[in-house]
Amino acid sequence: MRKLYLSFLNVFEAELCLTGSNFVSIGKLSFLIRETKFFCRCFGLLAFVDKEINIVISATIAIFRDDLFSAWEYEQFMRYRAFTLIELLVVIAVIAIIAAILFPVFAKAREKARQISCLSNTRQLSMAIMQYVEDNDETYPWSLSTAQGSFQWGDLVDPYIKGYSVPSGVFSCPDASTPAQSYSTNSEVIGLLDIDSRSARGGYYNSVVALSQVNDTSDIVLLGDGLIGRDVDDFRLVPGRRAADEFAYPHPANNKDHTPDGGWEDAWLGYSDNDHQVSWRHTNGANFGFCDGHSKFYLRGRLKDENWDVRCHYGAVCDGASGALVYPPPDGSCGDQSPVDCQ
DSSP states (O other), X not given: OHHHHHHHHHHHHHHHHHHHTTOOOHHHHHHHHHHHHXXXXXXXXXXXXXXXXXXXXXXXXXXXXXXXXXXXXXXXXXXXXXXXXXXXXXXXXXXXXXXXXXXXXXXXXXXXXXXXXXXXXXXXHHHHHHHHHHHTTTBOOOSEESSSTTOBHHHHHHHHHOOXXXXXXXXXXXXXXXXXXXXXXXXXXXXXXXXXXXXXXXTEESXXXXXXXXXXXXXXXXXXXXXXXXXXXXSSSSOBSOBOSBOOSSOOOSSSOOGGGOOSOSOBTTBTTTTOOBOOTTTSEEEEEETTSOEEEEETTOOOGGGTOSSOOTTSBOTTOTTOOBOOOOOBEEXXXXXXXXX
């Protein structure tokens, strides 16, 4: 029996040697091992020759594979076994930790992409308004007029951008969760127009703003992320909850966050139009387009009164806004800025 085993082992070793010079398949090596062990099992020699088979295999691999495995390494390599419960739990724990680290990163990346898309929208809208100004005797449009039909500023600039009637188009911020308009204009530049003084409400002006009235176009806000209304507006080309056409009179709050208010229908400071606030929806910031056509992201509290003021001056009613409130000067309640910034 011993001689029979040795004869077979010599055949196995010769076959492995022929394979070893081109040994690339673990499956083929495993087949040779199973073949040899099956033969030995038939003659009751498995326990006796198992160790010797592994020695032959490791020696052959060492010759033909430049000592790729040591005898001990190959012995470990040949131990086929399943994962233990502990190993499985460790793998699951590692995957969970990696996911907990990566998911917030992915969420921030998606938010940053939406913010950049919104910034691009404000840039395009600002450029469209500039084209309107050039074609209309260097005067800005109105946000809403009591005597000029139902046209809003979006209708007036739409020929230059072709997006006012497109749901979730350039007039809609990706973070606003509405297909309708989500940007409001600086009311001191593009505001409510009431040439005939038909409206009893404050915040209306009796004229439009000329480009020459804007002293520094690179510093004056033209439009930005507006607070979305509470109710659906079915009268627009794109129905839905939308931002007001213009920001509050004399300008919106730079410091206080009105985003959680839920909408702009309720009165603010006694005027129904003064709850038209900025929506700081981009991680406590908002995008703004400026009168020279550029756009920029600002964190809440970084804009100042001077970034809004064209018609309005501390301690007086804004130019052309008859019957409106006096623009309150700084009194210390909101630092060196007007109290409207903190209300």
